[in-house]
Amino acid sequence: MLRFLTAGESHGKALVAILEGVPAGLTIDFDAVTNELRRRQTGYGRGRRMAIESDRAEALSGIRHGETTGAPIALMIPNKDWENWQRTMYVEAEMPATASGADRPPVTRPRPGHADLAGFVKYGHEDMRNVLERASARETAARVAVGAIARQLVRCVGTEIVSHVVSIGSASIADPLALTFEDVRAISMDTPLHCSDANVEQRMMAEIDRARDAGDTMGGSFEVIAHDVPPGLGTYVQWDRKLDGRLAQALMSIPAIKAVGIGRGPAVADVPGSRVHDEILPDTDRARDEPMPIKRPTNNAGGLEGGVTNGEDLRVTAYMKPISTLMNPLRSVDLATMTESPATVERSDVCA
Known part of the structure; x- marks a missing residue:
């Protein structure tokens, strides 16, 4: 079973990820990992941070001579913006004399919709910088790097x-x-929003x-489509191993995701079963002794x-709420x- 952990703050030195469960002998395409991070x-609507970080x-660890060893894979993504935040984000008890960047005041005015207030209540931080730095969507860069390796693994069984x-x-x-899968794969990577319909x-x-x-x-x-997925993944015998539940949990853990739909999603609640459930028919184009000779x-x-x-x-499909940092801010309370x-x-995006 694959499992990963991440660490790091938005404006700290680096993001770190550890991925375990990758078998030995998988050749890693590092350019593909970089391309996913670039993507x-x-x-459209991204903020200035994207112009700073490359x-x-x-x-x-876990990779030797271009191949996985079976050991946990450790990845690090340096934060270039760290140079501008050293005086705010230093880890030592006392600020190093060489620290660069600006002095920033404590964060005491929580943003509605963000983890600021909840983190303040849970951990008692007087400066909510400790909350927002970790709760930031910057953390997803580490997930993307891990996902790029997992993507190379599933290609071994033909899944795209x-x-x-x-x-x-x-x-x-x-x-x-x-x-279709082919329709989505044909979308140019140069489109501003990676949408299938130029007018939309x-x-x-x-x-x-x-x-x-x-x-x-x-x-x-946004919708994610996996093609040529082997039948039989997941199980119905225990609640915590049902694949739809595990996928929903993974997607809901992404910052700002508030809902997840499988297939037709929430719309299935509005129509009768005769218009929802997918009929099962014999596939006469396939031999009867082939696996799943149905369509x-x-x-x-x-x-x-x-x-x-x-x-x-x-x-x-995952549904993302609007980003909680507004340039025209909502009302809040200064907890100080x-x-x-x-x-x-x-500093934030308008749309992620």
Whole structure:
């Protein structure tokens, strides 16, 4: 079983990830890891931080001569912006004489929607910088590096993974399930939002522009499709090993994700079962002794039934709330004085 941990703060020295469970003998394409990190930084509506960082993962262990050894893989992604934050984020008891960057005041005005207040209550930090630095979506760079290696592993069994943006604000493609794996794979990496429909993409960009002009932010949704997934992954026999539950937990742990849908997702609650469940038909184009000599004319289940993959494309959609840092901040309370005050403003994206 694959398992990973991450460590590091948004403006600390580096992000670190440890991935265990990768078998020995997997050849690692480091350029592919870098390309995934670069892709993470693209997208219309991203902030200035993306222009500062040129993320590259350095392998510290678990890989020798380009191949995995079976030991835990340790990865490190240096934060270039650390140079500008040393006087705020130094780890020593006393500030080093060589520390660079600006002196920044404590964060005492929590942002509605962020972990600031909840972290203050749980850990008792007087300076919520300790909360927001770890709760920052910067942490996802470490996840992307880990995921890039996992992606190379699943290719060993022929599984390919693609993704695309489904909606931003009120701008949305009409029917994501009408798009095939090949349709999504054909989307150019040079598109501003990696959307399948150029007209919808223009409307998405207009939503972001309006939010930026108003000092506001926008959320949206994206779909991930895994193709040629072996049937039988997951199980129905125990709640904690059902694959749909495990996928939902993984996606919900990404900052700002508030909901997850499998296949047709929440829309299945609005229509009768005769229009939801995917019929099972014999596949006369395949030999009867082949595995799963059947076909499904639809895939509303998104490749999962009873917590187990059924051989169809695995399709998962995640729904992201608007980013909680607003340039036109909402009302909050300064916890140092217990007086009403605008929420803290940090450098941030308009839309992620």
